[in-house]
Amino acid sequence: MKVEHVTVEAPSRASDGSVRKMMDNKSIRRTTTVTVGLLSTIWLIDMVDRVMIGLALPMIGDEFSLSSTQLGGVVSVFAIFYMLGQVPGGMLADRFGPRPLLIVALILWSVFTALTGFAWGLVSLMVMRAMFGISQGLFPAASFKALAERTRPKTRATAMGFMLGANNLGPGIAPLIIAPVLMAVGWRDAFWLVAIVGAVIGTVVWLVLPAPLDTEISEDPEAALQPLASEHSRAAVFKSASVWKFAILFCLANMSAYGLMTWVPSYLLNDKGLSLIDTGIFAAIPFIVTALATIVGGRLVDKYFHDRARILLVPCMATSAVLLFLMTTADTVAMFTFYETLALGISGLCSMSIFAMPLRALPAEFLGSGMGLINGCGQFAGFITPLVMGWMVDQFSYMAAFGVLVGATSAAALVAMIVPQTPAKF
8 A cells, every 4th residue: 555645835924925925915904994984983072073063053142142252252262262172172182092092082072062061151162172172172183193004105194184074074963863863952951961972982092002013114204204203392383384385274264164154154144144053954964965075075185286286285175265256245044055065175175185194294293282273273264263253244235244264274275385295385
């Protein structure tokens, strides 16, 4: 009987490397997917909390006998404290890591959302909104840093598109959810209900957020070529001309979102006589489209505009300004909403170009601080826009107030012409 010897070949090193690479890629995709899913959910809740005050303004104004200027102040006091929380939030994220700050921010803003429901007048309402603002202000820079630590540079704009797309989806779905709740239980109980959701999400983040990727995977090699990489200084980040260019660009671009989110519901209710439910539907449409455009825009940046953001930014901002002007000339609610939707959608298509380059170019140890400054300037728009527009509504008309947004978006198109396009030029 002949015995055959079977030789089993050992796997080659190349094969071992291929398997390891596949496992690494799978682990990276899982880390990125879970992170984007969690952060997107938080951004969605974040914006639902903020949009709710816009929908509740007519009820609050009636109960407390407040003018449009005073109601604009209620929104603006949140925005100024939200703005003031950005840079400290980024610095804390750099010091302690983003995870603890994400949890603290979620719990605190849920507490102050609930306390808003206990307000008994203008002063107490503004105090609660101020504390709510500074609590939420701790969150954005921490979320940017958490995302940057858990994504590859070549797919970061796509991930950011999903995350901030959820932020834009908030104003889209919030009216559809919150308007019926306001009608059913009133504005006070509505704030209490949303607060509970925020606290639950905070617990989930603590349990599920994955660990950061290795820095060799998450950091862009080109970032080492730009001047900030050699200075190792937070002060250098704060003094950087490139950082300030993106900060000013975001401020101007963000004015339209804040202005429309705050004053369109009141315009539809008070000037056009729509019901609260119909107002919720018309107010939702532009932001749902914007959410989808933001997601698509993130992919476009990664695939086609990775190092040439101006080609996308400048035409989109200019077109959005034209559409906002046409919106101010609309005679019907349908045409007003049509132009508003197109303006916000096209603006959303290029919005990831504002964030993609700083997230690639900023030094990892000061990324939270740099993004806190950029987002803080963006939130300055949230402070000044509702206040100025509220004054213009009282003095002139809603359409005059919306005209402010045309000028701001036109200016954004001009600033977009001078922002750097590669990490080496940042």
